[in-house]
Amino acid sequence: MKLDFTGxxxxxxxxxxxxxxATAxxxxxxxxxxxxxxxSEETTSAAAGKIGARAIAGDLATAEGCAMLAKSVGHVDILVNNAGIFVPADFFASDDEEWERHWQINVMGPxxxxxxxxxxxxEKGWGRIILLGSESAFNIPADMIHYGVTKTADVSFARGLAKRLAGTGVTVNSVLPGPTLSDGAEEMLSQEVKKTGKSLEEVAADFVMKNRPxxxxxxxxxxxxxxxxxxYACSEQASATTGASLxxxxGVVDSI
Structure with missing residues (x-):
């Protein structure tokens, strides 16, 4: 199978x-x-330069920021709604502002x-929209209830929008990562790496088995x-996959 996104x-x-x-x-x-x-204009331009892409900065935490980004990009064939935040915090220490911040970025941005x-x-008869969900959409973490709720909302939104766009040639799916060695995870685990002398991969595996057994x-x-x-979900080959949570x-989510 050869995935070709030319044009x-x-x-x-x-x-x-x-x-x-990695997706870009x-x-x-x-x-x-x-x-x-x-x-940030600086970090966006630097990242784009590494892969020969275009750079358009914009803060997606506000309606104005989303509108400016949409206007700047014009038409796109593929929209990957990846931007999101997660901040571990106990439910009773999470005020309205923290809930609203997660909601605006993780849900209202997409x-x-x-x-x-x-x-x-x-209008073109073809398109792909992806929502970044999480296994936390199903396994709501006790230390990040606000985050889990927003990811559940993303999965629901993707399913509903797929139904709304039925028969148009535009597919909508959510993708559910589990624990992943992203930059944020590496930062979170860096102290344990220094403390134990283990590799990042070993520390991450220990974390997974303790927190996601x-x-x-x-x-x-x-x-x-x-x-x-x-x-793959963005490709022509995935044309029969829509409304799915991939x-x-x-294997963290323990269901079939």
Whole structure:
């Protein structure tokens, strides 16, 4: 199977590092005209330069920021809603502001961009919209209830939008990573790496087995492994896949 995105324009939000950057890189290597997005002009331009992509910075935490990004990119064939945040915090220490921040970035950002960019896809008769969910959409983490709720909302939104766009040639899916060696995870585990002298991969595997013992691969995924699933869902070959929550969680979600 050869995935060829020649002639397709792809916007990947939050793509200056981690899963987003790996996805943007893979799409670019497969021929897509990729738009890298981040909050900072400097980091966005630097990331885009590494893969020969276009750079458009924009803060997706506000309606105004989403509108500016949508206007700047114009028409896209592929929208990967990857930008998101997670902040571990006990429920009773999470105030309205923290809930609202997660909701605006993780849920309303994808809603606003999809609403702005999907009509042109429908008019063209082809498009792909991806929502980055998480295994936390099903296994709500006790230390990040606010995050889990937003990821459940992303999965629901993808399913509903897929139904709304039925028969248009535009597919909508969510992708559910499990524990992944993203930049954020590496930062979170860095102290344990220094403390134990173990490799990052070993520390990550220990973390997975302690905190996600249902994992079948018994390790953290790489960002490239997650990006592979996203890129396939964006392809022509995935034309019969829509309204799905595609798990690349290492088997963490214990269901069939």
């Amino acid at each position: 397709k324009v792809a916007l990947v939000t939050g793509s200056t590092k981690g899963i987003g950057f 890189k893979a799409l670019a290597e497969s021929g897509a005209d990729v738009i890298v997005n981040g909050r 809603v606003r961009l999809s609403r702005a960019l999907a009509p042109a896809m429908v 249902s994992s079948i691969i018994q390790r953290a995924a790489t960002v490239e492994e997650v990006a592979n699933m996203i890129v 798990r690349v969680d290492g």
